[in-house]
Amino acid sequence: GQQLNQSPQSMFIQEGEDVSMNCTSSSIFNTWLWYKQDPGEGPVLLIALYKAGELTSNGRLTAQFGITRKDSFLNISASIPSDVGIYFCAGPTSGTYKYIFGTGTRLKVLA
Amino acid sequence: DGGITQSPKYLFRKEGQNVTLSCEQNLNHDAMYWYRQDPGQGLRLIYYSQIVNDFQKGDIAEGYSVSREKKESFPLTVTSAQKNPTAFYLCASTWSVNTEAFFGQGTRLTVV
Numbered sequence A: 001g002q003q004l005n006q007s008p009q010s011m012f013i014q015e016g017e018d019v020s021m022n023c024t025s026s027s028i029f030n031t032w033l034w035y036k037q038d039p040g041e042g043p044v045l046l047i048a049l050y051k052a053g054e055l056t057s058n059g060r061l062t063a064q065f066g067i068t069r070k071d072s073f074l075n076i077s078a079s080i081p082s083d084v085g086i087y088f089c090a091g092p093t094s095g096t097y098k099y100i101f102g103t104g105t106r107l108k109v110l111a
Numbered sequence B: 001d002g003g004i005t006q007s008p009k010y011l012f013r014k015e016g017q018n019v020t021l022s023c024e025q026n027l028n029h030d031a032m033y034w035y036r037q038d039p040g041q042g043l044r045l046i047y048y049s050q051i052v053n054d055f056q057k058g059d060i061a062e063g064y065s066v067s068r069e070k071k072e073s074f075p076l077t078v079t080s081a082q083k084n085p086t087a088f089y090l091c092a093s094t095w096s097v098n099t100e101a102f103f104g105q106g107t108r109l110t111v112v
Helices: none
Strands: A005-007 A010-014 A019-024 A032-037 A044-049 A055-058 A061-065 A071-076 A085-092 A099-101 A105-110 B004-007 B010-013 B019-025 B031-037 B043-051 B054-057 B064-066 B076-078 B087-094 B101-103 B107-111
Touching: A010 A019, A032 A061, A032 A071, A044 A055, A044 A061, A044 A071, A044 B101, A071 A085, B004 B087, B010 B019, B019 B031, B019 B087, B019 B107, B043 B064, B076 B087
Parallel strands: A010 A105, B010 B107
Antiparallel strands: A005 A019, A019 A071, A032 A044, A032 A085, A055 A061, A061 A071, A085 A099, A085 A105, B004 B019, B019 B076, B031 B043, B031 B087, B043 B054, B064 B076, B087 B101, B087 B107
C-alpha cells in the first residue's frame, strides 16, 4: 500500500538540541497530521494542519504544511528526555476515509 | 472522558484459534479503522468502516474480518487463516474525511 516518505528514519540527539523531521508524498494532501507514539502505546495526535503554508505550534513543537501540499515538517525545540518515541506523519487520501502513515522517525534523546 | 477503548491490552492465542479484539468509541465518530503494526514498522490498514453496517478492506485484509453493527463498536476477528497474526493492533476513529484520527491504546496479540 501507499506510504509517506518520512526522514530521517532515526535520530540520536543531546538533550537541549532542536530536532527537525519531514514527510513527503507524491500526491497532494488536504490535511497533515503529526503523531507521537510511545513504546507499547497508541499514537497520540500532536498537531493537525489544514491549509497550505500553515504554521502551527503546540508548546515546543512546530509543524508546517508545505505550500506544494506534498510535504510537511515538524520541529521540536530544546528537546527533553520525554521526547523519546516514534513520530509519524499522516494524511487522508483526497476525498476518502483512508489515511496513509509515514514510516516514522525514531527519536532518542541523550541526557 | 471521550475516547477510544481497546481491550484486552495483551492477548495470547493458540495457533488455529480465532480471536476477537474489541474497539469501542464514545466520540460519536462515523468512521473507524483497524491498523496492524509490526516491530520497527509503520501502520498498515486492515479494514475501515465509514458508517454502520458498511466496511471496506484495507491493504492487508486477508485473514481478518470485522463487523459494524453499532456506531460505537468495531470489533476485529483474527482468524486462523492469518499466517502471521502476532502483532500490535491499533483501532482509530475519525469524525469525517480530512479530520483528525484518534487512536486507542492498542492490543498486543501473541500467537503461542
